[in-house]
Amino acid sequence: MDVAAFVFGVLPAALYALDNYQRLLKPAKNYMEYSIVLQQMQSHIYLQQEQLNATMATLGLDNPTAAQLRDHLRAVYTEDKCERFMTILERMKDLLERMMEKLDVDVHGKVSTGTATTRQR
Secondary structure, X not given: OOHHHHHHHHHHHHHHHHHHHHHHHOOOOOHHHHHHHHHHHHHHHHHHHHHXXXXXXXXXXXXXXXXXXXXXXXXXXXXXXXXXXXXXXXXXXXXXXXXXXXXXXXXXXXXXXXXXXXXXX
């Protein structure tokens, strides 16, 4: 899967998964501790998504593929800056893949264990 498309597609699914985990933890004994951690994670991911969207808008791009982004960056910035930005996106992709695996959801917000939970947003 294309790096940029993955990052743009997974951020909303990660937010959705964290929201669902938070709802499921309400009855738990240690809800307050987990709830705070989940809310913080959700806030950080939301802010990262907004920052990425703002960065893309500043560049004049809307949900570009990795190739389109790299081409645009090479035309505007030095190779070093281009590669630094692409490396950051690759790290985001890797982190999101690991997080989605731990949350047990796929990129569409569906629980990956085969149950029929679907995204309602």
